[in-house]
Amino acid sequence: MRHVHIHVTGIVQGVGMRPFVYREAMAHGICGWVLNAGDGVHIEAHASVEALDGFVAALSEHAPAAARVEHVAVADLEPDVWDADDEQAFRIVASQDQTAHTTLISPDIATCDDCLRELFDPADRRYHYPFINCTNCGPRFTIIRSLPYDRAATSMDCFPMCPECAAEYGDPLDRRFHAQPDACFDCGPHITWREANRGVAPAGVDATPAVGSTREASDAIIERCVELLAGGGIVAIKGLGGFHLACDASNKQAVRELRRRKRRSNKPLAVMVRDLADAERLCHIDGVERELLAGSIRPIVLLRRRTVGEGNGDSPDALVLAPSVAHNLPELGVMLPYTKSPSRPMTILPGNTSLPPASPTRCSVTTAQSSRATTTL
CATH class of the missing domain: 3.90.870.30 (DHBP synthase)
Structure with missing residues (x-):
């Protein structure tokens, strides 16, 4: 039998690493524990040499898809520092806060x-x-x-x-x-909804600002948001990465108004589309670009635009998007949503002004975005 301490570094927190370690420990017959710390994931393990070899190999070879294991360090423990209770089972223990916060965040x-x-x-x-x-x-x-x-x-x-x-x-x-x-x-x-200068909530929602505390109220808010975007409105959306301004990318007047409010007259705008199929109707996409678009991070990917009549299907981008989205540039910045977006393409801009970063708080958006968005979601 062997007693070891294992230190795993890289992007190993927020990616399901501890549950993964737990399941691998169960599969290999490992006893001990796993915890998060400021410098990565720490494991103490007790098992046969063969079982530990398989367990350690699995930590890097079969890690969760979102993890990035950079190093796995294994050190033998002396018997006198091993807790006998840890020879009976494997468990996830409370995290340890440390002054050295060196681990990468997912x-x-x-x-x-x-x-x-x-x-x-x-x-x-x-x-x-x-x-x-x-x-x-x-x-x-x-x-x-x-x-x-x-x-x-x-x-x-x-x-x-x-x-x-x-x-x-x-x-x-x-x-x-x-x-x-x-x-x-x-x-x-829950989601909330504020309509500028109207003081009204979506149908079926009583409060103003509206709060989607039930499925029905939440659905009503989303439906109202889609309706407003389809009508040429500009919505400030608080997503995972801060506040963004969104409008219908096919609506010439909406895109023009968004540019005016953001004071961005010429810089090309990024477009969010529903799925890969819609992206391919707008642009040429190779294998690498496809993986980036549909991957777990969902970045903006610069793609070569299709032209009128070239079409993959019957809707090349020149017929779908407002001309001022990217003017006459041969490339277009395209992204896919984290979940699901309306069927029409949307232009997405950070909700900040030209200097500060994207607003992280609700207070920021109610003050800074009131003159730039029709509503706030």
Whole structure:
């Protein structure tokens, strides 16, 4: 038998690393514990040499998709520093805060296929819940305040989990085992809606500002947002990465007005489309670009535009987008949404002015964006 301490560094927090380590330990017959610390993930393990070799190899070879394991250091422990209780089972223990915060923080991760299925399944309790997430996806970088990555160190600390979410969080076999942002309509954050100069809430919602505290109220707010965008409105949307201004990218007047309000007369604008199929109707996409667009990070990717009559399908970009989105440039900045966007393409701009970064707080948007957006979501 061998007793070891294992130190894993890289992007190993907020990516489901501890649940992964737990499951691998169970599969290899490992006893001991795993915890988060400011400098990565620490593991103490007790097992046969063969079992430990397989376990250590799995840490880098089979790590979660969003993880990036840079180094796995293994050191033998003397018998006198090993706790006999840790020879009986494997467990996830409380994180240790340290002065040396050197671990990398995961970026926000696009909604995974499992969560998307739940999001649109009427029988699921998270049906249409805007903030759905699990161990494999959801907010990370934009909600964390300090390391180690635990719920108490994120903006989710003021949302105590309901019994159902808490049960998922504590179940090693559940996809939400130790998912720090785990939430639902009963216990998590809700969307809010403010319409400038109107003082009215969407149909079916009583309060102003409207709060989507139920599925019905949340759906009504989303429907009102889609309606307003389709009508040429400009909406300030508080997403995972701060506030952004959005409008219908095919509406010439809306794009022109957005440029005027943002004082951005010439710089090309990025476009968010519904899916890869819509992106291919607008632009040429190679294999690398496809992987970037549909990957877990969802960056803006610069693509070569199609021209009128060239078409992949019957809608090349010159027929769909307002000319002023990118003027006559041969390339277009395209991105896919974290979850799902309306069927029409949207122009997305940071909600900040030309100098400060994107506004992170609701207070910022109500003061700074009131003159630039029709409404706030």
